[in-house]
Amino acid sequence: MRTCPPPDPVQKAPAAPPGRRPSGTLLWLTAVAVLFAAVQLAYVVPGSGLSWDETVYVSQVGGNAPPAYFSAPRARGISYLVAPAAALTASTTALRIYLALLSAAALLGALSVWRKVLPTPVLVGAGALFAGLWPTLFYGPAAMPNLWCALGALAATGWVVRAVRGAAGPVETAGAGAAVALVALMRPADGFWLALPLALAVTLVPGRRRPRLCAALAGGLAAGCAPWTAEAFAHYGGLAARLHRAGEIQGGLGWNVAVDDHLRALAGRTLCRPCDVGWQSPGTAVWWVALPLLAAGGILAARRAGRGATALLATATGVSTAVPYLFLVEYAAPRFLLPAYALLAVPVAEYLVHLFSRARRARRPVGLAALTLALAAHLTVQLSVLSHAVRVSHSTTSGFAAVAGELNRLGVRPPCVVSGDHAVPIAYYAGCVSRQTGGHDASITPEALRALARRVPTAVLTADGEVPPPAVGGARAVPLPAGLGAGPHRTYLLPGPALGPTVAAGRKSG
Secondary structure (H helix, E strand, C coil): CCCCCCCCCCCCCCCCCCCCCCHHHHHHHHHHHHHHHHHHHHHHHHCCCCHHHHHHHHCCCCCCCCCCCCCCCCCCCCHHHHHEEEEEECCCCHHHHHHHHHHHHHHHHHHHHHHHHCCCCHHHHHHHHHHCCCCHHHHCCCCHHHHHHHHHHHHHHHHHHHHHCCCCCCCHHHHHHHHHHHHHCHHHHHHHHHHHHHHHHHHCCCCCCCCCHHHHHHHHHHHHHHHHHHHHHHHCCCHHHHHHHHHHHCCCCCCCCCCHHHHHHHCCCECCCCCCCCCCCCHHHHHHHHHHHHHHHHHHHHHCCHHHHHHHHHHHHHHHHHHHHCCHHHHHHHHHHHHHHHHHHHHHHHHHHHHHHHHHHCCHHHHHHHHHHHHHHHHHHHHHHHHHHHHHHHHHHHHHHHHHHHHCCCCCCCEEEEEEEEEHHHHHCCCEEEEEECCCEECHHHHHHHHCCCCCCCEEEEEECCCCCHCCCCCCEEECCCCHHHHCCEEEEEECCCCHHHHHHHHHHC
């Protein structure tokens, strides 16, 4: 009978120190997860509203409005995830609490996969480093797919590491396949860039070949992409057509160095497109610039401890997930790199634990104090940027709600249609369906929109100085509440059921 080759003695997991049992590790990881949830519930959840992308995902399964148009790049994984909460209530606060608790539990689960291959200080340190980043905290309670891609990537890599350091049993095989499927369900492209280095690791490394594990990774990728692929043939004319349209909406995929864009976005910009802003807060990116050096130091430290292959695979997989967003997409968002941050936290934790251990053994209190102060400063910066991002988000979503409230007052109430500038989120807040006559979310012609207005109240939003679209016809403009910056400043109420005493009065006052 053919058996798997025994692992390299150098790569054996270190024995747990006396008095330190696996249950102790789990307690520390639970503490990290609880703190992660607590910060979300205290700083991010209170008073928050749904962002533009979130309204699209949530509206597919419930919430406050009919389903918004689902453009080619989007996948429905996050809609499936929020469905249990969104189907029961339209409360944003309830949805946020649900996601905050679920993300904390998922963080605990993803970290627990690594308990057999990493010592407690390294594993707890990696979890704390990742959980302490402002994008991780900001998107923990968000109806967005990127954090779930990160947690899935962390779990998948952990299962593969366990498999290559010993026999690839059914648990490791099934776990790796399921984790890749989760990532692909959330974002198919992220699933591909995750599965690629993992599959190479289990097929090309001599003595570490695991054909069943490779098949599980490929099967998980295919299973996760299946809904997106089926929808491509059902609604987009095939897989190639959907991929082409998705590339167009993302500005065209090709060689685009966006490293500097990501540096600027770290100051708290949730989306930098186009990223033509100045680099106003360089201090927020110090940790990002140091990340490659810390990861390299961690690989060397892990190698001396007999865990070099583990740190190397985590690093390679993290780099792979970052490649498309750093070099193929022409804009930046901090959430895009969350999978890379989750995986690179492993070698960085290896290096920091090594530094702390060396300073302690050498009895150098100055070195320990310096490391502690550096980590405290890093956490302070992260919480400061988080506070800024939360304030901006609250301001933006409050503006959406104000405009939606004015539309309702003017007679645009469900069932209703909203089109034009910022129509997608404002329609959600107003309880309407959004329909656009052009752009990425184009789903109706101007003629069809005017015909629709004869049956249901219909509003077309325009920004200050913007030329009204053809669908407006001769409709007069009604001013909207200020507060959205470059957002809509007026609405055109198309002739139809929306016209009534309240609307007429609104027009006269305008």
